């Protein structure tokens with residue numbers, strides 16, 4: 152048997168897992184408050200993907216066939232939930248709200264987030280009376296005896312979780328559930344113990360009991376149907392089976408790391424970290440339809456999609472450089488449908504930035520140009536001189552570039568990058584008075600699906616960060632100063648006085664501004680960043696095109712690319 156006692160368990164983190172109650176149904180109820188009082192189901196095709204809690208009282212369940220749901224609840228009001236636009240938008244607003252509490256917010260699907268509130272807890276415990284009660288429910292209702300300090304931390308975590316949930320309700324009108332524990336696994340499981348609109352704390356000495364309360368190994372988060380089938384073949388069904396299994400047999404069935412991971416989970420042990428979710432690699436919309444076979448209708452549909460997509464992209468703040476068209480064609484001979492896509496590059500100068508709102512937008516001319524690009528792509532996919540039968544149209548933007556001003560500026564991009572990689576380690580070494588204050592402007596509004604920023608940024612930023620850390624300047628006691636002043640980017644803007652890090656890295660020598668960069672922004676940058684931009688430009692100069700197309704010329708992933716004039 153794998154010896155799970157071989158290393159001391161770490162309870163130092165405080166993780167909150169948040170899940171939105173009947174998510175799609177709540178979004179629909181916000182849009183039409185009449186629905187709060189009546190049983191509501193959200194349908195996709197012929198099933199209900201969710202229902203509100205009024206409907207659940209009648210026995211309506213997730214993934215029920217509509218026909219079955221209507222049998223148990225004939226008064227069920229059914230709303231279509233195939234267009235995910237509003238759900239996705241709300242989902243990102245929730246993640247964005249949570250980022251006020253920590254830079255470590257990880258999205259899981261559309262309605263769940265992990266928030267690592269360890270720092271905030273530590274900070275609060277320094278300043279507040281630790282004799283507080285658990286807010287919400289306590290798994291197993293028994294007081295904790297661990298002496299490592301986790302009792303106070305998790306109690307404080309429950310206070311913070313309650314604040315977060317009250318904030319989400321107040322700001323976004325959504326009720327949520329939360330689980331609070333010292334690892335992600337237990338926090339997620341705790342979250343589902345009391346629903347809706349409740350929260351639950353799990354202390355370490357009840358971790359094993361919580362795991363044993365699961366009826367089957369497939370209820371362990373991360374165990375999908377493939378793993379479940381493998382386990383079934385070696386007669387592992389319950390959590391107890393997993394705990395008592397012959398470890399060598401498990402290793403033969405799964406690989407060694409996965410076997411160890413799984414046994415650890417069966418004891419409630421999970422060292423995985425809360426990873427800051429990156430932003431999406433593509434932003435797209437699709438619309439299915441019964442039949443589209445006239446070009447003017449196709450154009451109109453694409454126009455509608457484009458208009459909605461522009462709103463999503465402007466909320467994201469980055470500038471897309473590729474557009475992709477998706478179609479689903481129905482073949483009347485074979486009677487099957489299939490998807491096809493075609494994409495092309497678009498010039499970033501199609502987009503402009505509103506001087507006041509800092510949102511990116513398209514003017515009428517660019518809108519027309521983009522629509523004609525879309526129609527050209529469509530015509531490459533479909534021979535419009537013959538009859539055709541389209542059942543879905545989709546548009547998406549990909550390959551985003553950061554803007555160099557505004558909330559998704561180069562500074563913000565650098566800050567984000569720091570936030571992802573290194574700020575936390577610096578913060579941990581230093582006292583933080585108000586960790587949440589600056590994050591709204593620093594973090595993207597959009598915390599989705601696992602995009603990792605390109606590597607070249609990391610190495611350079613890594614050096615910036617290590618310099619910060621080496622200098623150990625007391626001004627870094629505030630992460631807001633670190634992120635905003637540090638990279639916005641010069642001592643003149645900062646309140647560091649004459650002794651800060653920025654002065655230390657600033658050189659008195661003036662570095663020439665590359666001709667294709669904005670002089671005002673350039674002079675605000677630290678000297679080593681200026682130097683790098685200048686070197687980048689020099690490297691690219693040999694390929695310079697007399698028609699001045701900077702985005703095309705610079706190599707991808709260079710700092711210069713993030714700094715060129717829009």
Ligand code: DCP
Nearest residue numbers: 170171172173174175176200201202214262347
């Ligand atoms: N969803 C879906 N298909 C499924 C399950 C869910 O499209 N098979 C959608 C609808 C849900 C949303 O995802 O609203 C979130 O899923 P949850 O499992 O968290 O369910 P709810 O939030 O709806 O309900 P709960 O209150 O149980 O969390």
Ligand code: MG
Nearest residue numbers: 170171172262
């Ligand atoms: Mg939910």
Ligand code: MG
Nearest residue numbers: 170171262263
């Ligand atoms: Mg969920």
